[in-house]
Amino acid sequence: MGLEFIEGNEAIARGALKANCNFFAGYPISPSSSIAYHMFNKLPRVGGVAIQGEDEIASIGMCIGAAMTGAKVLTATSGPGMSLCSENIGLAVSGETPLVIVNVQRQGPAIGSSTKGAEGDILFTRWCTSGGQPMIVLSPATVSEAYELTYRAFNLAEKYRTPVFLLTNKEIGLTRESVDLERVELPRLVDRARGTIGDSCFSYQFKALHEVPEFTDIGGEQITRFTTSSHDEAGYFTSSPEVIQKMIDHYAAKIESAEEDIALVKQDIETGAEILMISYGITSRSVAVAVNKMRKQGYKMSSLTLQTLYPVPRTTLSKALVGIKRVVVPEMNMGQYIQEIQRLIPARVEIVGVNKMDTTLLSPDEIIERGVLS
Amino acid sequence: MRTTIDTYLTNEIGPLPFCPGCGHDPLLKALDKALVKLQPDPAKTVIVTDIGCIGLSDRYFTTHGFHGLHGRSITYACGMKLARPELTVIVLMGDGGCGIGGTHLLNVARRNIDITLLVANNFNYGMTGGQHSVSTPLSGITPTTPMGNLEDAMDLCGTAIAAGAGWAYRGTTFDKDLPDRIAEAITQPGFSMLDIWEMCTAYYMLHNKLKKKDLVDIMGRNNFKYGLVANNPRPEYGTQYRATYMDTAIPERKACTIETKFDNNVMRQTGIVIAGSAGQKVRSAAGLLAQSSMCAGLNVTQKVDYPNTVMTGHSVSEIIVSPERINYTAIDTADYFVLVSKDGLKNTKSQIEKLPSSCTLYVEKSLELPHTEAEIIRLPLMATAKKVNRLSICIVALAALVKNSGIINLDAFAEAITTFQKPATAKISLKALEAGSALIHAKQEMDGSEWNVHNKIFNQTKGELK
Numbered sequence: 001m002g003l004e005f006i007e008g009n010e011a012i013a014r015g016a017l018k019a020n021c022n023f024f025a026g027y028p029i030s031p032s033s034s035i036a037y038h039m040f041n042k043l044p045r046v047g048g049v050a051i052q053g054e055d056e057i058a059s060i061g062m063c064i065g066a067a068m069t070g071a072k073v074l075t076a077t078s079g080p081g082m083s084l085c086s087e088n089i090g091l092a093v094s095g096e097t098p099l100v101i102v103n104v105q106r107q108g109p110a111i112g113s114s115t116k117g118a119e120g121d122i123l124f125t126r127w128c129t130s131g132g133q134p135m136i137v138l139s140p141a142t143v144s145e146a147y148e149l150t151y152r153a154f155n156l157a158e159k160y161r162t163p164v165f166l167l168t169n170k171e172i173g174l175t176r177e178s179v180d181l182e183r184v185e186l187p188r189l190v191d192r193a194r195g196t197i198g199d200s201c202f203s204y205q206f207k208a209l210h211e212v213p214e215f216t217d218i219g220g221e222q223i224t225r226f227t228t229s230s231h232d233e234a235g236y237f238t239s240s241p242e243v244i245q246k247m248i249d250h251y252a253a254k255i256e257s258a259e260e261d262i263a264l265v266k267q268d269i270e271t272g273a274e275i276l277m278i279s280y281g282i283t284s285r286s287v288a289v290a291v292n293k294m295r296k297q298g299y300k301m302s303s304l305t306l307q308t309l310y311p312v313p314r315t316t317l318s319k320a321l322v323g324i325k326r327v328v329v330p331e332m333n334m335g336q337y338i339q340e341i342q343r344l345i346p347a348r349v350e351i352v353g354v355n356k357m358d359t360t361l362l363s364p365d366e367i368i369e370r371g372v373l374s
Numbered sequence: 375m376r377t378t379i380d381t382y383l384t385n386e387i388g389p390l391p392f393c394p395g396c397g398h399d400p401l402l403k404a405l406d407k408a409l410v411k412l413q414p415d416p417a418k419t420v421i422v423t424d425i426g427c428i429g430l431s432d433r434y435f436t437t438h439g440f441h442g443l444h445g446r447s448i449t450y451a452c453g454m455k456l457a458r459p460e461l462t463v464i465v466l467m468g469d470g471g472c473g474i475g476g477t478h479l480l481n482v483a484r485r486n487i488d489i490t491l492l493v494a495n496n497f498n499y500g501m502t503g504g505q506h507s508v509s510t511p512l513s514g515i516t517p518t519t520p521m522g523n524l525e526d527a528m529d530l531c532g533t534a535i536a537a538g539a540g541w542a543y544r545g546t547t548f549d550k551d552l553p554d555r556i557a558e559a560i561t562q563p564g565f566s567m568l569d570i571w572e573m574c575t576a577y578y579m580l581h582n583k584l585k586k587k588d589l590v591d592i593m594g595r596n597n598f599k600y601g602l603v604a605n606n607p608r609p610e611y612g613t614q615y616r617a618t619y620m621d622t623a624i625p626e627r628k629a630c631t632i633e634t635k636f637d638n639n640v641m642r643q644t645g646i647v648i649a650g651s652a653g654q655k656v657r658s659a660a661g662l663l664a665q666s667s668m669c670a671g672l673n674v675t676q677k678v679d680y681p682n683t684v685m686t687g688h689s690v691s692e693i694i695v696s697p698e699r700i701n702y703t704a705i706d707t708a709d710y711f712v713l714v715s716k717d718g719l720k721n722t723k724s725q726i727e728k729l730p731s732s733c734t735l736y737v738e739k740s741l742e743l744p745h746t747e748a749e750i751i752r753l754p755l756m757a758t759a760k761k762v763n764r765l766s767i768c769i770v771a772l773a774a775l776v777k778n779s780g781i782i783n784l785d786a787f788a789e790a791i792t793t794f795q796k797p798a799t800a801k802i803s804l805k806a807l808e809a810g811s812a813l814i815h816a817k818q819e820m821d822g823s824e825w826n827v828h829n830k831i832f833n834q835t836k837g838e839l840k
Binding site: 047062067114176 | 456
């Protein structure tokens with residue numbers, strides 16, 4: 001393509017198309033709507049379908065229906081729309097539906113400030129549906145990463161047959177940057193493993209708990225049953241406590257056992273560092289400025305930028321914590337992901353949150369004053 | 375050729391699971407007969423069920439089955455039909471689903487997507503204890519209307535027809551021709567629905583006097599037509615979609631990429647704030663400055679702020695240009711500030727008050743500024759823009775900034791305009807560019823050579839890292 005000046009939302013749509021997404025349904029909501037514009041413009045031209053649902057429930061519902069016939073699907077929304085998607089997200093978890101959901105976060109709660117950025121939906125996304133099953137959540141920091149991580153989100157959704165979230169922010173979605181998407185390195189495209197035809201081919205069949213069942217398309221030769229009710233490997237309703245527990249363990253195992261495969265963390269490690277910055281999304285860019293500034297003043301600091309929020313990249317985090325005396329977690333919310341970090345750190349390590357939810361970005365100076373020098 | 379299928383029902387998990395006398399039993403058998411009549415390929419047929427007792431049905435058919443959330447079955451069906459138009463998609467929903475998912479009923483009828491909806495209407499929530507639904511008759515007794523229902527029953531066919539349904543039928547599970555009617559519905563090329571009235575022996579019949587003949591009487595009392603209610607076919611959505619958007623799509627505008635053709639004088643990260651009113655093309659003019667900076671080999675970010683009311687209120691763009699990678703996208707200390715309207719001023723007043731002396735503020739002449747340390751350059755931006763086009767005020771202002779500061783070449787700005795704007799708009803923008811640049815030229819003439827020298831030194835200062 002060459003050099004372009006595009007916003008994060010366009011990059012998301014382009015990443016989806018690069019991953020061969022062929023079905024989009026969404027409901028207008030600031031600040032995510034421009035993702036839909038790009039999908040409406042592009043998808044029909046490549047033989048796909050883009051439709052505006054009557055609400056977010058219909059949109060994700062149409063996506064799930066399409067996905068189960070074999071389509072690669074995307075929906076995009078913001079916090080209030082995510083609330084409406086909640087029940088269907090559970091459906092996609094139990095139906096093991098590959099699905100990518102973008103949340104361009106805005107200031108909440110509720111309507112909040114519809115055109116202002118925030119990152120208040122971190123724990124909401126992790127626990128967004130009843131049942132408490134693990135989720136895969138990616139978070140880009142730049143327009144290029146929005147492109148790359150959307151593409152990767154499709155790969156993960158296909159590989160693990162599960163909804164995958166791209167959790168971004170108005171401050172990336174509507175911010176334009178000079179980028180060359182052609183130069184973004186992408187992994188090989190993954191398509192869901194499909195079952196072979198035969199009587200033994202069940203849509204929810206696995207041997208080991210962490211195995212991802214082979215997919216059979218609704219509308220394919222193998223008759224397929226999809227259900228949101230507690231079901232066995234053939235997709236039939238079950239009330240057997242053993243089978244129900246097995247399926248619950250399976251939903252967790254397939255994602256938790258893949259922590260290393262899913263974990264994407266950018267590491268900026270300095271030998272002998274006593275301060276570790278942990279950040280994600282747009283705030284990680286302020287952290288990068290803050291770290292450079294402090295290093296120039298002689299501070300020894302390391303910094304981790306999480307592109308994967310869930311499953312929590314525990315291995316990488318634990319490794320980086322060695323020798324650290326203070327951990328700083330700046331967030332555009334009142335302290336959410338810090339709770340995940342707190343579980344991992346030894347008692348002797350001090351942990352400091354730098355939090356703000358006034359719709360403005362955390363500045364490098366705020367991070368330095370409140371996180372490093374405090 | 376495929377052998378004839380005698381039944382689409384399967385005994386794999388036993389007989390149908392409904393209470394003795396439940397209307398779902400004859401309803402599913404009528405659906406089976408309809409399928410036997412039509413002989414669709416089971417692998418190309420999906421039965422989508424809603425929640426409630428009718429939600430148990432899909433697994434008793436040899437077709438594909440999809441059992442989804444309460445009230446949302448229509449949405450899954452639409453997704454399937456749009457993604458795979460070759461499928462026959464049949465939805466089984468109760469009267470409860472028509473309540474909680476009412477909007478989906480309206481919208482599938484309005485869009486006219488080729489799915490067939492069978493409503494198993496037994497006037498109550500038979501699975502959850504017999505509570506009243508949108509179709510419970512007036513004065514009907516249920517656990518949630520123990521003294522009689524005060525709500526009028528919803529005319530499901532009428533509602534769908536009002537929304538645009540082309541084919542609708544109302545009947546009962548006692549109708550001899552029900553299988554034929556279902557078959558007719560399935561073969562309709564658009565959305566079709568059957569509101570099928572039936573008995574719930576577990577609940578509704580226990581508390582209300584309801585016999586076979588009462589069903590048709592209740593229809594009469596409500597002025598609900600019995601039989602075929604509508605048969606007005608109209609174009610199907612998916613077919614229209616494929617014909618209009620896919621097969622004869624309007625050619626796409628060619629995407630524009632940017633080539634580095636020009637030099638720049640930007641030595642370090644530089645922040646430019648442009649504040650104006652929504653509708654003044656702040657965002658697009660700032661975008662052009664950004665694109666021209668890219669033509670001059672710089673990295674750029676554009677952070678925007680505007681309310682939801684697109685044509686009123688403020689619009690602020692923060693442009694950062696830098697030879698290095700840009701991280702933090704907000705501008706805490708602007709190097710250049712452009713102010714073109716009262717809305718912009720109102721929104722950025724506290725920022726302007728804090729501007730340092732190193733900042734140059736280009737401001738529309740008529741605006742009253744708060745105290746600021748910034749170097750102020752007052753220009754007749756509005757008057758100048760009006761001579762070209764009122765909406766070009768931001769380009770006039772940015773042209774002045776570019777000309778005066780020399781951060782990039784005006785030719786780079788012109789390049790961005792001609793590359794990214796449509797020819798007619800570009801023509802106006804190029805005039806605005808010239809007019810903005812002329813403002814600075816005129817000012818320099820007036821101020822004499824001293825001002826020019828100062829400007830050069832000023833630029834060099836800006837080139838140093840703070």
